[in-house]
Amino acid sequence: MRSFKINENIIKYTFGDPLETESVIKNKGEEIKEDLKYLTLEEEGFTFGLKKEDIIYGLGENVGGINKRGRIFESFCTDDFSHTPEKKSLYGAHNFFVVHGEKTFGVFLDFGGKVIFDLGFNDKDKLKIKVSENDFNLYIIDGDNILDIVKNFRDIIGMSYVAPKWALGVGQSRWGYKNEEDIRNVLSRYEKEEMPLDMIYLDIDYMKDFKNFTVDTERFKDFEGFVKEFKEKGIRLIPIIDAGCKIEKGYDVYEEGIKNNFYCNDENGDPFVAAVWPGLVHFPDFLNKDARRWFGLKYKFLTDKGIEGFWNDMNEPAIFYSEKRLKEAFNYIDSFKDKNIGIYDYFDLSSSFDKLKNSIEDYKSFYHNIDGNLIRHDRVHNLFGFNMTRSASEGLKEIDENKRFLLFSRASTVGMHRYGGIWTGDNASWFEHIKLNLQMMPGINMCGFIFTGADTGGFGSNANEELVIRWSALSLFTPLFRNHAALGTRNQEPYSFSKEGRETLKNILDLRYALIPHLYSEYMKSILNNDMYFKPLAFEYNDDFSKRVEDQLLLGDSLMIAPVYEENAKGRYVYIPEDMLLLKANSLENIEFEVCKKGVSYMDLELNEVPIFIRKNKMLVINNSNAKRVEEIDEDTLDVFAFVDNKAIYTYYNDDGITNDFKEGKFEKIDIVIENDKENYKIEAKSIGLKKEKKLNLTIFNLDGSRVEKKITIS
């Protein structure tokens, strides 16, 4: 073990001779003599003795609560559609966590292969980390408090991907919109209901035989014209790209990849063959920088047609089967034919096909060419989706350097956060998954992924109206707000339900657009400040009870959310860590305000009511222009709701939303300060970068709920 001081708060411990994962950017430091902090290296791996009160935050996209203690996880990107409570791996491999207790510290395990995190599962008082190989880097991160540790970690892994502002609009998706007509129908139904919308997603159906960078011209006769037609209506089409590329003579992606040896090879040096949606495919070697550049520039096929956003899928990589092992399965099954079959034989037999899926044996049988070195896939498995999305991101940058593309991925690792967002994969239409969605968010943010959200309404199984409403009332707050469902499931678009349900959903979507000035401001600030968009209460409040709260989140600097996630509920319990102002809305025209006192209580909530809590001395900024597209939002007039004890502060951020000019200082910022000056309010608003005058309509609430309205204009 060698120790390197990265900075005042972070030490990197290098074990063996690790491969550079590029998860961490600031990974250089002076070598020092320093023993391993906090952890002990035992035969079973790294261990830490947990105290009774210790809480463990992090590990990104995984099942379980906000506090991950008591569980065991395997960091290994896995395509598993069944997110049941015992699952150890989902699509992401997010090896950063913080232990919060007598000792508070962060750990990041920088490694591309499998890592097991036993957070008190086998022994309730012992945290154990088992890395599957001997070559890796381990970072120990200190800080003044949990949030500070997260910020310190985020600092060394680099700035998160910045989505275009329109990507904070509403997106509609479904596996099974199969042609122009289906897509047109989605938009016309949205329009008929006067529901806002910015994106329609294209799932694998748009491709010709599921081939990347193709369009089925029978189902989309003039794709470029179609994209343009929608763009003119303010709607962007967002196609999917899969990791595997179809093996098909004459298909350019196939031919070029073969010619240049850009695909992953098997042990014999032949391109590895797996089956996924297109049938037999090769996997581009995203860890080979030449292959990565080649694949990334392929996105031009679609950007040339006017496409401005993508979602990368199946990039764990998911494998339905490999040719070789399918043959073995056939032979195995064949050996039982006409024989007497014992019942255990039968179980073996009946799992013959199932066990072909995402088999570790397959992952052990193909290789990456990393700067000339052949590295077996399983050793760098977790870097695959990362580098697919990096490939896309780098390609898109080359295609249009200053343009912000929408880009998010299913598989991911720390490092990919610099190139794209993630969605949380193939969840189900279960109320339990609304809660899981909420509980996943802070851990994902901790690992640098800010542009994130879940398939609203659930991907698998059938949703009912209430579930879609309650879920939408959570997605209302997530940067990615996309309603998405699997082929064969019940329709769950917001226009699919009863008149009452459609009305409620329309109101939630309208509320989203009214909130976008605030949400975008918080989204950008959390990226620019290495901050978290969603935080557990205990990241800001030091009281003991805040540590217990598993179903409420702080959103940015000003808000707390507490969505309902139980069927037939008419409200929910809520913990108020300090006096807050509750905004309860069932439409933009009907907003009620109520001061909530610190403590526990039960909040009544009709199915059509959405609660938003404004923290003490904080503000909420909304725009009530009834925009149906993000670009239509009138940002020159903002309604500010402030809950003021002595002095409330809010920093409003905005920029053009479509370029990277903000990096050159081209953005708007207003520091609003409202001071309670003995029965009067002193309002100050310092701005930089304003291109136009802004009108602020302020409604200022004091602790007893009485309100004052003020108008100011800033230039």
Next chain:
Amino acid sequence: MRSFKINENIIKYTFGDPLETESVIKNKGEEIKEDLKYLTLEEEGFTFGLKKEDIIYGLGENVGGINKRGRIFESFCTDDFSHTPEKKSLYGAHNFFVVHGEKTFGVFLDFGGKVIFDLGFNDKDKLKIKVSENDFNLYIIDGDNILDIVKNFRDIIGMSYVAPKWALGVGQSRWGYKNEEDIRNVLSRYEKEEMPLDMIYLDIDYMKDFKNFTVDTERFKDFEGFVKEFKEKGIRLIPIIDAGCKIEKGYDVYEEGIKNNFYCNDENGDPFVAAVWPGLVHFPDFLNKDARRWFGLKYKFLTDKGIEGFWNDMNEPAIFYSEKRLKEAFNYIDSFKDKNIGIYDYFDLSSSFDKLKNSIEDYKSFYHNIDGNLIRHDRVHNLFGFNMTRSASEGLKEIDENKRFLLFSRASTVGMHRYGGIWTGDNASWFEHIKLNLQMMPGINMCGFIFTGADTGGFGSNANEELVIRWSALSLFTPLFRNHAALGTRNQEPYSFSKEGRETLKNILDLRYALIPHLYSEYMKSILNNDMYFKPLAFEYNDDFSKRVEDQLLLGDSLMIAPVYEENAKGRYVYIPEDMLLLKANSLENIEFEVCKKGVSYMDLELNEVPIFIRKNKMLVINNSNAKRVEEIDEDTLDVFAFVDNKAIYTYYNDDGITNDFKEGKFEKIDIVIENDKENYKIEAKSIGLKKEKKLNLTIFNLDGSRVEKKITIS
């Protein structure tokens, strides 16, 4: 449709010419001219327009909340180990529910085949019932309130099965205790920890090649001696019996069944062949009364060896595959060999074996001989498990008429409740399933099943210490308290955990034994009075909030329970519908009392603390004799805790626990009345049937929490 007045509250509507299911006992009534009440018969089935506030209780063993509204269910006994939130069918078919709202009424669908209950899933405001055939009886049950409707229903379906009192002790089970040594080890570990225990369950491992009514003599050299050895230590061994009987020349059960045509036949009149644990089996025709009697008397093989209890399993009936369809699957798979396989072909292919499981095609291909009529299985599918357990019950009655045997089943229908209890099948070690366990209980009770409980700690997947503790703190209250787990899962016996965990679990088990006088009293009264052992709060409290409570239950007449079911929780929210006395125990030596005021609050609960709420003007009766077997409980001294406003009443019931003599009036009953008579308490205790003097140590709490201790002796 013909209408029959069963009594003042119940009308039976007969459609077509239904088969007698024997679910209802009091099913005769005068034919009347009466239109269908509440429901409307439309093309899509029976419908009822749901009002916004309507709640739906019932449908027994199913996923979902206490309020089943918004969901869709298929009543069709199904062996499905994955109790995920979208599941429509589990092991039971319990077709009774109550709509509670502007109109409050009960519905029982008396039919042996599939029935679909759409409780507002497809249309949130419409309840729909679709029966798969045209011949069935429909009962509409009225009453003064929800509980009264349940009692009226329970009255016509007959008295519930009465378990022996020792069956309320703790049972330990595991699929995989494979021989005498394993079983001895269980007991010695319990003894070492001084944990109480009454039963050890034998899963399929004890049989010779999974053959019913056999014992593997290699693994159990002297089974009769072994049973006796354990009985002498106060432990009863409870073997499993499966529905399918192995096809094996010379095996008596096989030979006799074949000889007498007691097995279900296929369309050709040959015994139907399915594969389950023993490999290929025949299913006894439990709907044929001669076969039923024959199979029931087979239990004598084990009762002769000293066995006094059984659990009937795999009696949906579960089918892994049928020979015929396995052959088809092989041929189907074979047809793809060496061919080009499309991806959708592959999905078909890979599900070839999976879809053999519990296939409706199989259920449509065998027949029952009901009084000489051949009836296709799928039409009476839900009666199969019922009649297997009836077979056992009737056999055991013939074997020893006055003895109470322990008997419970996995599959069930209304009617079976007269013959045995149920456990809730193959759940998982998920915290979500602790909540599901709680939520299932009242619906199951409504359908007549009082002896019930879940696999404590979860059957599938791996449990951690905290989960087993929290789950045990719920099972503490269920009549059936059995820790059970699947082969290959992590050990979860209470002695398997840390010292601290073992201590907590020991305390919970000890508390169970202290509570047994009370639990048995409530258990018996709920049977004798057609009452519910577990009730939702809204069955007793009329306030609006009680209707919302989905995670608390009333236990019998006096108690409310509110267990913790969330990981890492240090307490929970609780709703107190009237002032109650909270008893918080972390051991029998350390019980704290606290008066809880009506309203919502948050209750702190350490992992080692169990909460019990005593309702106002009610009492809790416990015995603190540190018994390690139910039979050791000293019932001559009882500690009574009463929470008295003006007048508290409790009826204590007890009997010999092992015979049916209680039916002849041989039981003990004490009516305890404590009246708050201006700063003094007037205590009255009227008893009948006492054989010995009873000492009652009363601790009487008034509303402000101050207490008075009194001792009385009753003879």
